[in-house]
Amino acid sequence: MRFINCYTFYFKILIRTWIIPILFLGIFVFGLYTFLLGKGLNDPTLVLIANPIILALMACYLFVGIYVTKIDEKDEIYETFSIIKNAMLYKTLAKWLLIFSSIVIFAVLFFAFYLYIFFTPDFNNKTYFLSVFKYICLYWALPSFIMFLLGNLLSIWIGGKFVYLIALIIYSITIPMNYAIFRTEGNIPSKFRIDKILSLGEPNVTRIYNSLYGFSLDLIYWNKMILVVSLLAMLFLVTWKKREVISKNQLQISFLPVLLIFVATTVYALQPFQSLTDDDGKTIRYYRQHKIKEEGSLESPVYFKKYDIELRTKSNLDALVKIQAVNVANKNIKQVTVGLFHELHVEQIKMDDKEVKFKQKNDSLTLYFEDNAWQPNDKRVLEFTYKGLQSNLYFGNAQAVYLPNYMSWLPTEDSRPAFDIVTKYHYLHRVPHQPSKKKIYHLKVDGTNKLFTNLPRGGDGNWQGISSDGVSLFSGQLSSKVDDGVEYVYPNTWESQFKYTDTIQRYLSDVAQTMKTTLKDGTLKIPRTIYFVPNQNIADGISYEGTWWNDNYIIWGFNQRDYPAEPFFTVDYLGDFTPQLVFAKTKHLPKQDDFTFNILFANAYGRALNSTLKLPNDGTDVFIDTILESLGDKSLGNNLDALEMNQQFNTWLRNKESLNPKSPVYKKWNSLIQHPTSQKWNTLYDLLKQENSK
Amino acid sequence: MERISLKEVNKSYQNKQVLKELTFDIQGSFGLLGPNGAGKTTLMRILTTLVRADSGEITMNDELSWNNQHVVRSYIGYLPQHFSLYKNVTVAECLLHLAVLKGLNKLEAKEEIDHLLQEVNLQEHKKKKIKQLSGGMLRRVGIAQALLGNPRLLIVDEPTVGLDIEERVRFRNLLRKLGVNRTILISTHIVEDVEMTCDYIGILKQGEIIFTGKKEELKALVAGKIKEELLTMDEADAIQDQVISIKQQDEKCLVRYFVEKEEPQANVSPTIEDAYLYLTRRGE
Numbered sequence: 001m002r003f004i005n006c007y008t009f010y011f012k013i014l015i016r017t018w019i020i021p022i023l024f025l026g027i028f029v030f031g032l033y034t035f036l037l038g039k040g041l042n043d044p045t046l047v048l049i050a051n052p053i054i055l056a057l058m059a060c061y062l063f064v065g066i067y068v069t070k071i072d073e074k075d076e077i078y079e080t081f082s083i084i085k086n087a088m089l090y091k092t093l094a095k096w097l098l099i100f101s102s103i104v105i106f107a108v109l110f111f112a113f114y115l116y117i118f119f120t121p122d123f124n125n126k127t128y129f130l131s132v133f134k135y136i137c138l139y140w141a142l143p144s145f146i147m148f149l150l151g152n153l154l155s156i157w158i159g160g161k162f163v164y165l166i167a168l169i170i171y172s173i174t175i176p177m178n179y180a181i182f183r184t185e186g187n188i189p190s191k192f193r194i195d196k197i198l199s200l201g202e203p204n205v206t207r208i209y210n211s212l213y214g215f216s217l218d219l220i221y222w223n224k225m226i227l228v229v230s231l232l233a234m235l236f237l238v239t240w241k242k243r244e245v246i247s248k249n250q251l252q253i254s255f256l257p258v259l260l261i262f263v264a265t266t267v268y269a270l271q272p273f274q275s276l277t278d279d280d281g282k283t284i285r286y287y288r289q290h291k292i293k294e295e296g297s298l299e300s301p302v303y304f305k306k307y308d309i310e311l312r313t314k315s316n317l318d319a320l321v322k323i324q325a326v327n328v329a330n331k332n333i334k335q336v337t338v339g340l341f342h343e344l345h346v347e348q349i350k351m352d353d354k355e356v357k358f359k360q361k362n363d364s365l366t367l368y369f370e371d372n373a374w375q376p377n378d379k380r381v382l383e384f385t386y387k388g389l390q391s392n393l394y395f396g397n398a399q400a401v402y403l404p405n406y407m408s409w410l411p412t413e414d415s416r417p418a419f420d421i422v423t424k425y426h427y428l429h430r431v432p433h434q435p436s437k438k439k440i441y442h443l444k445v446d447g448t449n450k451l452f453t454n455l456p457r458g459g460d461g462n463w464q465g466i467s468s469d470g471v472s473l474f475s476g477q478l479s480s481k482v483d484d485g486v487e488y489v490y491p492n493t494w495e496s497q498f499k500y501t502d503t504i505q506r507y508l509s510d511v512a513q514t515m516k517t518t519l520k521d522g523t524l525k526i527p528r529t530i531y532f533v534p535n536q537n538i539a540d541g542i543s544y545e546g547t548w549w550n551d552n553y554i555i556w557g558f559n560q561r562d563y564p565a566e567p568f569f570t571v572d573y574l575g576d577f578t579p580q581l582v583f584a585k586t587k588h589l590p591k592q593d594d595f596t597f598n599i600l601f602a603n604a605y606g607r608a609l610n611s612t613l614k615l616p617n618d619g620t621d622v623f624i625d626t627i628l629e630s631l632g633d634k635s636l637g638n639n640l641d642a643l644e645m646n647q648q649f650n651t652w653l654r655n656k657e658s659l660n661p662k663s664p665v666y667k668k669w670n671s672l673i674q675h676p677t678s679q680k681w682n683t684l685y686d687l688l689k690q691e692n693s694k
Numbered sequence: 695m696e697r698i699s700l701k702e703v704n705k706s707y708q709n710k711q712v713l714k715e716l717t718f719d720i721q722g723s724f725g726l727l728g729p730n731g732a733g734k735t736t737l738m739r740i741l742t743t744l745v746r747a748d749s750g751e752i753t754m755n756d757e758l759s760w761n762n763q764h765v766v767r768s769y770i771g772y773l774p775q776h777f778s779l780y781k782n783v784t785v786a787e788c789l790l791h792l793a794v795l796k797g798l799n800k801l802e803a804k805e806e807i808d809h810l811l812q813e814v815n816l817q818e819h820k821k822k823k824i825k826q827l828s829g830g831m832l833r834r835v836g837i838a839q840a841l842l843g844n845p846r847l848l849i850v851d852e853p854t855v856g857l858d859i860e861e862r863v864r865f866r867n868l869l870r871k872l873g874v875n876r877t878i879l880i881s882t883h884i885v886e887d888v889e890m891t892c893d894y895i896g897i898l899k900q901g902e903i904i905f906t907g908k909k910e911e912l913k914a915l916v917a918g919k920i921k922e923e924l925l926t927m928d929e930a931d932a933i934q935d936q937v938i939s940i941k942q943q944d945e946k947c948l949v950r951y952f953v954e955k956e957e958p959q960a961n962v963s964p965t966i967e968d969a970y971l972y973l974t975r976r977g978e
Contacts, residue, residue: 001799005790005794077779083743
């Protein structure tokens with residue numbers, strides 16, 4: 001009764017001030033306007049992140065927080081009410097509930113309008129819209145409520161107009177755009193970013209929506225909000241006790257649970273976690289700073305036969321991997337080096353249940369067996385415990401999993417680095433790490449809702465089977481559908497692109513068939529599953545890095561910025577994909593790959609394929625020129641001049657025969673990729689020269 | 695009626711002792727007099743539980759201790775010196791809000807509000823917003839809110855400050871009426887307020903209680919010590935430390951003053967003001 005009375009009383013007070021209803025109405029109308037703008041741009045993901053509405057809401061609720069406290073803090077009112085038993089407590093809690101309910105109404109209204117504007121027959125994935133609601137709650141509603149509480153507390157502590165100055169300072173450092181105040185800007189990398197710690201809103205305000213990862217809705221961000229609220233609650237309780245609003249007993253009863261929540265959320269916040277960041281340059285910086293190209297080897301004295309993988313994908317990737325391995329060298333092994341992506345920090349390695357010493361350096365891991373040398377043909381069980389992942393390129397947490405077969409997220413015999421920096425343009429190139437032999441896999445995953453993998457399902461959270469090119473895991477904002485026996489897995493915001501899949505299927509079939517016949521490639525299969533993944537970021541440089549053609553499936557990579565507002569899979573665009581698919585096929589070899597050699601082939605041959613399939617070749621010639629310009633004498637090997645090579649290429653590209661995928665040049669070139677020799681550039685030069693002279 | 699007993703109550707602010715060893719009882723309609731800075735407001739704030747005493751004991755009927763502030767609050771009605779409420783809310787809405795907070799249910803509250811508004815003569819203004827009320831009306835709303843829930847102890851701080859003569863008289867009559875069946879404590883520096891409304895008086899000077907007792911007892915303190923006669927201004931100036939009041943009458947002044955020794959011819963009947971001045975000036 002008292003509570004309801006206070007609630008309705010403050011509602012009347014707020015509604016009768018002209019400024020507050022006008023403020024809220026203004027914010028609401030402006031919010032709708034931003035939604036309609038997003039509708040015009042045909043991008044529903046655009047209107048949530050960095051929407052100025054959140055700044056307005058935070059400012060408005062901060063002001064309301066100050067106002068509703070100030071009216072009660074006037075001596076003449078405070079004295080009247082503070083001597084009524086528990087009056088101030090009821091009044092304060094009623095104000096909180098009133099404001100909280102107004103925030104809930106705002107959140108629901110904004111979400112309802114979002115649905116009304118963007119929910120269409122072509123764009124209607126429920127998981128996506130649920131994440132939108134969560135986003136509005138987490139980054140619009142909760143920061144608004146926290147600002148209200150802050151306003152409340154400030155005006156209890158600070159009298160007069162000085163409170164507005166302090167409030168302005170607090171507002172400036174807690175809004176999502178606070179990096180402008182701290183001058184940390186959008187993309188400056190740092191382990192300790194004060195702007196990120198203090199920001200109450202979207203943590204990655206300078207980045208666009210990631211169609212695989214979704215919005216930044218990780219538990220750590222909810223935890224942060226609870227932490228801040230519990231901190232404020234403790235400050236309120238102490239303040240109330242000091243002002244005799246609550247008794248010592250009431251303080252004791254209420255303070256302990258709040259303190260426990262505060263401690264628990266603080267401890268959780270200090271745990272390692274992976275989340276999407278706006279620092280897309282992290283990986284390329286690492287490989288520019290660490291000259292690890294010469295380290296590691298493709299050859300290994302051991303063979304990994306069977307993997308038992310237990311993954312926990314919660315706040316971060318936790319892995320326990322048991323590998324049945326055999327010494328295939330003809331000598332005792334006292335140490336062996338295996339590959340593992342450097343972000344995965346190894347905690348323990350055991351061999352036949354006995355701990356072994358190891359050294360982790362960059363993307364390799366050296367195991368020392370010391371007195372327990374590994375005999376030839378001897379089978380051992382290696383057990384690796386590791387955790388980690390921080391990049392924006394690979395994920396392994398509750399929100400998204402992207403652990404493709406080509407990346408060394410499992411210990412591999414191939415200890416080369418996971419990435420390489422190639423050409424004079426410093427492209428970030430993903431070095432293929434998928435195994436080339438059949439291996440047995442047993443996979444157990446805990447923490448991810450829906451997981452897609454190339455392994456056959458073995459039960460709840462279990463997958464097992466044999467694969468000749470490793471294991472790929474996908475999870476996140478993904479949908480799937482099966483058409484004509486082909487499974488399409490794609491971001492749930494791209495539904496409209498996959499309404500009709502016959503164009504994609506026909507295109508892939510044509511490309512695969514033509515490649516198979518013209519290159520005489522017996523390994524090439526038409527995939528049964530296609531994963532469309534926004535797996536590249538701005539650091540990748542070129543759009544060829546994300547696409548991988550495996551035995552039974554294709555990982556069709558896109559840039560994270562490639563939101564398909566327009567249809568992707570039409571004749572106009574498909575031509576762009578052809579060189580990528582050809583390049584993807586070159587990554588399937590258990591050989592040291594030569595990026596420039598392969599990418600030139602992919603473009604020249606892809607150009608010919610497009611011509612045959614009557615697809616446009618926009619951009620291919622320009623890209624070939626760019627790559628040719630990067631050719632240096634050093635990269636071509638002995639006795640070959642880059643300028644001459646360049647001339648032969650250009651002459652070849654002007655030759656009509658270059659548009660014929662059946663040309664023996666491509667067959668031979670492909671053969672050089674599959675069976676590289678130290679003279680491959682010379683051979684190619686001679687081949688082109690010979691064809692050009694015809 | 696309730697009896698509030700103070701025993702050795704002390705209070706200091708920033709090393710300055712504002713209240714010193716106060717020991718006295720409050721009962722009936724009790725007027726607390728004292729010059730500015732005597733500690734009246736501090737004592738009122740302690741009695742209303744707004745602040746705590748540094749030491750000493752306050753009890754109601756020797757049972758309820760002021761240490762138990764949350765319980766004490768349910769027995770108190772308080773009209774602060776500077777009283778106001780929310781400007782954009784009507785009198786009835788404000789009173790209902792207060793009544794419900796004091797624990798009355800909505801129906802009871804509405805009945806009581808009607809009754810109290812009638813008593814303070816504000817029935818026809820109940821739908822007016824607080825910002826539309828005059829100072830006197832606002833004080834009457836203040837009394838009405840203090841009386842909500844029928845408190846056993848009514849504390850009124852400087853009740854007539856800022857009111858015009860007509861409102862002041864009306865307000866004093868109201869306080870007089872309210873003090874009939876309950877303990878009422880009125881703090882003021884206007885002696886007339888106390889004279890008109892209280893049976894018991896306490897005088898506070900520099901943090902010490904220098905008198906408590908009935909009105910008559912206070913007056914008796916100065917019986918035979920006051921004289922009134924026509925003097926020239928020069929004669930009046932010569933005894934200015936003893937002067938209580940001066941009224942101009944033609945070329946001379948009718949001067950009321952204290953005599954140094956009790957004189958049988960000083961047969962002027964004493965007032966509360968005389969006694970108050972006598973006590974507060976003593977020792978200066």
